[in-house]
Amino acid sequence: MLQVASNRKNSGVNALFQELFRTTLYKRNQGRVVRQGTFAAIVVIVVFGAWRLGLTAGMWGLALEWQLGLPAVLIAAGAWIAFRLINVPEVADFLISVEAEMRKVSWPKRSELIRGCVVVLVVIFSLALILTVYDLFWRSFFGWLNIY
Secondary structure, eight states: OHHHHHHHHHHHHHHHHHHTTOOOOSSTTSSHHHHHHHHHHHHHHHHHHHHHHHHHHHHTTOOHHHHHHHHHHHHHHHHHHHHHHTTSHHHHHHHHHHHHHHHHOOOOOHHHHHHHHHHHHHHHHHHHHHHHHHHHHHHHHHHHTTOO
16 A cells, blocks of 8 residues: 555656656646746746845855856746646646636726725724724733733
8 A cells, every 4th residue: 555655656756757848838828817927926936036045145155156157047947847837737727727717706896996995994993093002001000000
C-alpha cells in the first residue's frame, strides 16, 4: 500500500516536471482574462522577491554581476514557471471555471455600491468610536484604582 502511494506521488511530481518543459498551451482561448491576471500576479511577486534579493546581495557586499544577474535569472525562471503553471490542465481548468463563474455574478449598480460602502464605513467608524470610549473608560477606572 505504501509503495502504491509513493508511486502516485512520484508520478505526480514527474507529470508536473514534464509540464514545465512543454511548449503547447492548454485550452488557449478559454479563461484568458483570469489566466493572464494570475500570471501577472505571480510575476509581480517573483519580481518583488528578486528585487529584494538584489538589495540583500548588495548589503552582503557581493559583486554587481551577482546583484543584477541572479535576480534576472530568477525573474526569467519564475516567469517561465508561472507561464507553465497556468497551463497545467488542472490549474487551467480551475481558472477557466473561475472566469465562467465570474461572468455569472450580478454586479451591483454604482448607487448600490456607494450605499453599501457608506454603510460599511459608518459601522467601522462607529465601532472604532465605541471601542475608544470603552478603552478610555477602563483606563481611567483602572487608573483610579491604581492598577494601571
